[in-house]
Amino acid sequence: MELRHIRYFLMAAEEKNLTKAAAKLGIRQPPLSMQIRDLEDEIGASLFHRTAHGITLTEAGMAFLQAVKPLQQRAEEAIQIARQVANGEQGQLRVGFTGTAALNPLIPAGIREFQKVYPQVDLKIEEGNSAVLIEKVLDDQLDLVVVRPSNPIPKDLKIQHLKDEPLVAVMSQQHPLAQQPVTAAFDLNQLKNDAFIMTPTSEIGMGLYDAMVEACRKVGFEPKIGQHAPQLVSILSLVSANLGVSLVPESSKQVQLSGIQYYDLQEPIPQVSLALAYKAQAPSQCAINFASVIQSLCHQQD
Secondary structure: OOHHHHHHHHHHHHHOOHHHHHHHHOOOHHHHHHHHHHHHHHHOOOOEEEEOOEEEEOHHHHHHHHHHHHHHHHHHHHHHHHHHHHOOOOEEEEEEEOHHHHHOOHHHHHHHHHHHHOOOEEEEEEEOOHHHHHHHHHOOOOOEEEEOOOOOOOOOEEEEEEEEEEEEEEEEOOOHHHHOOOOOOEOHHHHOOOEEEEOOOOOOOOHHHHHHHHHHHHOOOOOEEEEEOOOHHHHHHHHHOOOOEEEEEHHHHHOOOOOEEEEEEOOOOOEEEEEEEEEOOOOOHHHHHHHHHHHHHHHHHO
16 A cells, blocks of 8 residues: 555545546546555455445445544655755754854854744754864764864865954963053064964864964964963963963954953954865755855855
């Protein structure tokens, strides 16, 4: 027995006329009669009385009708759910963020807009450093991550650039240079003798690390690598303890940790990228929809 047999039977029972039922189903009447006969043969009982004026249900037909009505509804619901999942309108989306990426206003705005457009998608959020998050995407533990990308990019990963964000210097308020006014652009070269608190080194996901090193090299010095810290808060905590200085994305200024001071840098202002990363092959439709929402917000802000 196939689902179409049940659909044909229900339409015939509703119309009480095979010709009318066939027209509504979009088929000819002889094939419909044949399908009804096949269904009766499979069941082993007549479902309809055939008369000159149409058809009526037999006692067996009435019993069969009551039994299959819920099946038809459940099948229609299942089809609808499958379509919604295929379109990314229902299901689950597992998203990862680095600490610095989550602070960019684009990301919470994107989450709000995504939940507004796709209210039936269950959103799961996880924080980690870029290397760990990217590995989880490759291992199918996360669907999409927001990271600070760097080369080399794994071949199985799709990177969708969102925007570049200025870097700012951060140091302890006990640092000798912290007496400078915050309104003045800071010369990064003044920190050439300081140890830099950096994110951990890794083969992948070194976006912020690479951006710090490149910024220092562009003004003429090789940064002295100090302590490693995996998250923004731990970087700022070590800076607050006067164990070194660091460069962080401008949006990090929202974190007003006691004992630290932020400074905007002189031109040319170094930048760090913000991007989405997801599987290059067969990504989830929810991930594609999330990427589309975020990209749309980016265009609106440009």
